[in-house]
Amino acid sequence: MDQATVTLVRASNPGPLTGSGTNTWIFGLDETVVIDPGPLEEEHLQRVAETALRVGRVAAILCTHHHQDHRAGADRLAELTAAPLxxxxxxxxxxxxxxxHDQDRILAGRSELVAIHTPGHASDHLCFLAERERxxxxxxxxxxxTTSVIWPPDGDMAQYLASLxxxxxxxVDRLLPGHGEPIDNPAEMVATLIGHRRAREEQILAALRPGPARPVDLVPTLYAGxxxxxxxxxxxxxxxxxxxxxxxxxxxQLGGGDEAAFELT
Ligand SMILES: [Zn+2]
Structure with a gap:
């Protein structure tokens, strides 16, 4: 079977959370899907539409999650490509x-993706698996x-680690992220991220040994670098x-809201 090709169009929205900008991925063979339209930026969306339509009809526009740097341009891209979101x-x-839903298959001509529910960064987060292309x-x-921010309550650290x-x-042989460059050592990357979280957890437990503190009070020590x-x-x-x-x-947990502090049990 022929393999689908992947094209990257990067939006010009760099920042502390978006790295060099949102990656919009175009995947397909004779028809395409667009993964993460990106921000509502006309020039970017025009470029995405043109690039995708050059391959063929756009079968669907997929969003990995609802954050605006991934989804805000979705409706406009749907207009430009006549594709459903x-x-x-x-x-x-x-x-x-x-x-x-988790495990749903998305067909685009002769190519196919599988939706994988991966809550943690956001409760609605999906990754998309191209089985044939790995x-x-x-x-x-x-x-x-950059590192994924886990922002409670929609973000959930226990779910994030389970999803990792x-x-x-x-x-798979290659990860294509929403920001930054492709990752060619998936297993190593996942192990590194899990190890990073474990180490952070140990640091937090150690930082709370002297007594209760709010998360914001721990940041200058934990994120000194x-x-x-x-x-x-x-x-x-x-x-x-x-x-x-x-x-x-x-x-x-002691107290709630922004003033919530935590102590060792
Ligand atoms: Zn996000």
Whole structure:
């Protein structure tokens, strides 16, 4: 069987969370699917539509998750390509948007993708698996050059780690992330990310030994080597770790909202 080709069109929205910009992937052989339209940026969407339609009809526009740097351009791209938008069923919030479930198959002419539900970064997060090509489109679940922010309550650290282990079991040679460059050592990458999270968890437990603290108070120590512009996001990820550890009975939460602090049990 012939293999589908993959083309990258990168949006010009670089930033602390988007790295060099959102990656819009075009996948197909005789027809195409577009994965993550990106921001509502006319020039970018025109370029995506042109590139995709050069291969053939656009069968569907897929979003890995609802965050605006991935989905905001979806409706405009749907106009430009006359293709339907397909997202995780819980976010298929209006008529005409196709609901996707875990393991659903998306057909585009002679090529095919499988939706893989990977909650953690976002509760509606999907990765898309190209079995024949041994590729996985990872959205914000696995990134290169930046780390996924886990922002509670929609982001969930326990689910994120479970989804990482799930992706680690897939038979793929290459990961195509929502930001950054392709990753050619998937198993190693997954192991590194899980190891990074374990190490962070140990650091948080150690930092709480002297007494209770809020996640935001732990950030200057835990993220000392990072640029300050990421500290607000880092506080969310530390909160996500603390909530996971609370769920496991290793921490106790004191108070709620922004003032929530955590202590060792
Ligand atoms: Zn995201």
């Amino acid at each position: 397909a997202v995780f069923y819980q976010r298929a919030d209006r008529a005409g948007v196709l609901p996707l 590729l996985l489109f990872t959205g914000d679940h696995i990134l290169s050059g 282990r799930h992706v680690g079991e897939l038979a 990072y640029r300050k512009e990421v500290w607000d996001f880092a506080a969310q990820t530390v909160l996500a770790h603390c909530l996971k550890l609370t769920g496991e009975g290793r921490l106790r």
